[in-house]
Amino acid sequence: MSEQITVREHARLTTAEVPASAVNTARVPASAFEWLVAENVRLRGLGNGARLVELESRRELRLDNYVGVLESPCGTRIEILPKTLESDYDITAGRSLLQRMLARCLDLTSRQSSLTSLRTFDMPLTEWVAGQFLQVVDHLVKRGLRFDYHPVQGDLCYLRGRLLVARQIRQPPGRAHYFQVEHDVFDADRAENRLLRSALDVIRKRTREPKHWRLAHELAHHLREIPPSQNQPEDFRRWRDERLMAHYAPLRPWVSLILHEQMPLTVAGTTQGQSLLFPMERVYEQYVGIGLSQKLPLDAKLTKQAASQYLTRHREQNWFQLRPDFLIELGGQRIVADAKWKLIDANLSSSGEKYGLSHADFYQLHAYGQKYLGGKGTMYVFFPRTSKFSEPLPPFHFDRDEQLTLHVLPFDLEACGPVALP
Structure with a gap:
């Protein structure tokens, strides 16, 4: 029998009894617990360093910083939402926030996912993906498939x-x-339509929402003459973005997401169930990049993941590449910016508590400032805005002459933009 569990990132999962309303701890069946442990070993064995969970005892494990949906072979579906600082966690608000961030990161149009619909949409993530995908396919079929x-x-x-x-x-x-x-x-037997048919088959088999099930089968009737893709990587490479295929452009992010093509956000899907996982740090990083690109002046140049500097040279080779999240060039000056998905508290202002900031992050930012700015200039680091961090902190200086300055700024997740830029 299927079971729906909703928690937030870094939550603990156990086979013991827990309060039903807890979002930091949840009880899962023993079969799902064992599958999570085995899946974690499988992901680590792929060599990508992904860690899905951390085993804390024989009956308890802790989720890592991934958000999304995991579905075990026994039918247990675990929805993982972003962690917030508020004590009374609102599941609907957390789900809406994640959907809004993913909509921006997937570069969806307002017709596909308006902010109003995202605020009121209360379905699990996989059903939200199914609904958005089916809306785009329905619009495409009514407009006409490309032959x-x-x-x-x-x-x-x-x-x-x-x-x-x-x-x-x-x-x-x-x-x-x-x-x-x-x-x-x-x-209509072409690469784009074959991938569309394959993604529709996945949704048709996995969706549990009656209206999605009906629409998926109705659309499958229209696409019955198109064979599913037999070589998905090759068909993705053959996907054409020319002018006559412009009406297919909104479809590709959803097809890519559903079929687990090489998206910058997704982790390899599992063989059982429809699992969608996103590293929250990378989602937030992309979300901040979108907000900055909209807020910066038109003459500013924003480079994501700059990779021109290294920490050291050894035997005539560059070692330890330095990759700040953003490099802003404006008016002949450079600004280094970084995004950190961590919750800090402006009230913890003592030298011992340090607002909850990390030593390692400051060492990293100092290295960025030395290599990319020559030890002189301005840097920004963006943390999520919360009720305990709503205004910029006083600036940090890395030297007595105050030539290298760091501004710690809140980033408004609702408005997708920094609260204030100095």
């Missing part, structure tokens, strides 16, 4: 197209009355 010519070879009892002479000569005597020909067919 194209492609060659087809076969043996016909009449001559059509080009005769394949070599194959015709090798015909056995009993089939001499058939023609080996090659001709062009004008139909």
